[in-house]
Amino acid sequence: MGRKRQVRAVDGHTIGAYEALPSDEPRGSVVVIQEIFGVNQHIRDVVDGFASDGYAAIAPQVFDRAKRDVELGYGPDDMTEGLRLAFNDTSRDNALIDLQAATEEIGKYGKVGIVGFCYGGLLSWLSACSVRGLSAAVVYYGGGIAGELEKPSMCPVMMHFGELDSMIPPDQVEAINKALPNAEIYTYEADHGFNCDHRDSYNAEASALAQQRTLAFLENFVAS
Numbered sequence: 001m002g003r004k005r006q007v008r009a010v011d012g013h014t015i016g017a018y019e020a021l022p023s024d025e026p027r028g029s030v031v032v033i034q035e036i037f038g039v040n041q042h043i044r045d046v047v048d049g050f051a052s053d054g055y056a057a058i059a060p061q062v063f064d065r066a067k068r069d070v071e072l073g074y075g076p077d078d079m080t081e082g083l084r085l086a087f088n089d090t091s092r093d094n095a096l097i098d099l100q101a102a103t104e105e106i107g108k109y110g111k112v113g114i115v116g117f118c119y120g121g122l123l124s125w126l127s128a129c130s131v132r133g134l135s136a137a138v139v140y141y142g143g144g145i146a147g148e149l150e151k152p153s154m155c156p157v158m159m160h161f162g163e164l165d166s167m168i169p170p171d172q173v174e175a176i177n178k179a180l181p182n183a184e185i186y187t188y189e190a191d192h193g194f195n196c197d198h199r200d201s202y203n204a205e206a207s208a209l210a211q212q213r214t215l216a217f218l219e220n221f222v223a224s
Contacts, residue, residue, distance in 0.1 A: 009101040015064035020051035026109040028222035033120030036082030038070035056109035060102040136221035146172035
C-alpha cells in the first residue's frame with residue numbers, strides 16, 4: 001500500500017519518509033511519528049492502517065539527520081542505539097523542522113492530525129505546541145511530557161498512557177491531567193508500548209480501545 005519517498009525541510013535538508021494513501025479520496029491527513037526504533041515495520045503498519053481508514057498518512061524518518069534509514073528491533077542493543085539517536089544525536093529543533101515539513105507535505109490531502117508513539121509521543125505533544133497547520137494531536141505513552149507543559153497547545157490533544165508504565169508513573173499523568181484540563185487523556189491497564197504488536201508489552205484490548213478513540217478524535221477534528 002505504501003511507498004518510500006523524500007521530504008524536503010525549509011532549511012533544504014531532505015529526509016526519507018514512508019507514505020500510504022487510501023484507495024479513495026483522502027478524508028484528511030495524518031503524520032505518524034516513530035518510536036526510538038525508527039520507521040520500522042510497526043510504524044509502516046500504523047501508516048498503512050490509517051490509509052485503510054481513509055487518511056493520507058506519512059511517517060518521516062526523524063533520525064535521518066543523524067543516521068539515515070534507521071530501522072531497529074526491540075532487543076537491548078536496539079534500545080541502546082535508539083535512545084542514543086533520539087536523545088543525544090537528534091536535535092529536537094531539527095526534528096520539529098522535519099515534522100513541520102511532513103505536515104505541510106501531507107497537508108495537500110486535507111486537514112492534518114499528528115500521532116506519535118513513545119519518543120514520537122513526546123514529539124507529538126511538542127508539535128501540538130509549535131508545528132503550524134495541525135488540526136489535532138494524539139500522544140501514545142509519550143515520556144517527558146510532564147516536564148514540557150510551559151507552552152500551550154495550538155490544537156486539540158488526546159493522550160493515551162499505560163497504568164503499568166514505569167517510565168511514565170501515575171504522578172506524571174496526574175500532573176499532565178491537571179495542566180491540560182481540555183485535553184482528552186485516557187489510561188489503560190497496560191504497559192509502555194501497548195500499541196505495538198511486535199513487542200512483548202503489546203496489549204490487544206488496550207490497543208483496540210485506544211485506536212477506536214483516536215479514530216473518533218480524528219473524525220471530529222481532521223476528517224473532511
